[in-house]
Amino acid sequence: MLERSAYENRIQLIIESIITNSPIVLTKKTLDISGNLDAKKIKAICDKHRIRYTLQNKGVSLEKVKNFRNDLAHGDVSFSECARDLTIDDLETIKDEVLIFLDDILQGMKRYYDGKLYKIS
Template sequence: MDTYGELRKRGFEVIKYYKFVRGLDSTDEDLIKILKAHCFTMLYNLIESVATNAFEEVYDACGQHTFDDLRSEVKMIVLKNVQGRNARDLVGVLNSLSGDIVLASFKKDELFSGNLDARKLRDTMSEYGIDRRSDYKNDGMHVIKINRNDLGHGVKSFVECGRDYTIEDLGEYIFSTIRFLRRFLSDVERYISAREYLMPTAS
């Protein structure tokens, strides 16, 4: 899966930033709080990028088959997505109800829209019929989402956000999130490799 590379690249960036903040020798307490708060933005970007790219790979795999071949859960998602598309845009790319409709229905930037945490990811996997080999519990991802949204919408300043967390807290959020995303990618990779997105008779 190409998305493993995305996890490695962005995960390395977050860890490098975390080590910089952890090793910073500064008496400016507000600066440290600001830098800690920024970690939530980087972490959320990591989470949404990896999850979105993984589901894009699912769509790419589904698009190699006809609509009739897809398992019922995926068909329902495709049809729901098509409802929100401009019919004029779809007519130009559809020759038949083939894999074209699957690819045309996917809008990468609308998949999670800033609301991704462990629960949302579990729910999305269930919608696609992706089996999970672990409980996928990660309270830290909810904390990351809330803080990222609070910062993005101006609910909290960076100083207000950063003062509530220690550097040790951030380290735990970072490494538990990366472990979580590795498990997630493993399950998605298995789903694609085993062609579990297809009806049993079509695989």
């Protein structure tokens, strides 16, 4: 008997999960995510899966956070250099904008799930 391919095995696991009503775990690899997500990548993933969302902001602050994080992670800047030009008010604004953006995306995902829109081809 020939051994199944990794693809066939993954499909079988998904089918078994659906039959047993078990959650399907999606990894970064499954979603084709490399590195950190910014607003553009999050919107592209949602668009690819036809998840509709209404945004109060474009997610610009999320990109700032991603860039700060990357600069720190790659050693391009020190922790003290990273945000030294930002005020507490700036940081609060960034936090608020990121949370609003993510909440808007999550609300779109909730409507997608609650409306079973994943069943529509």
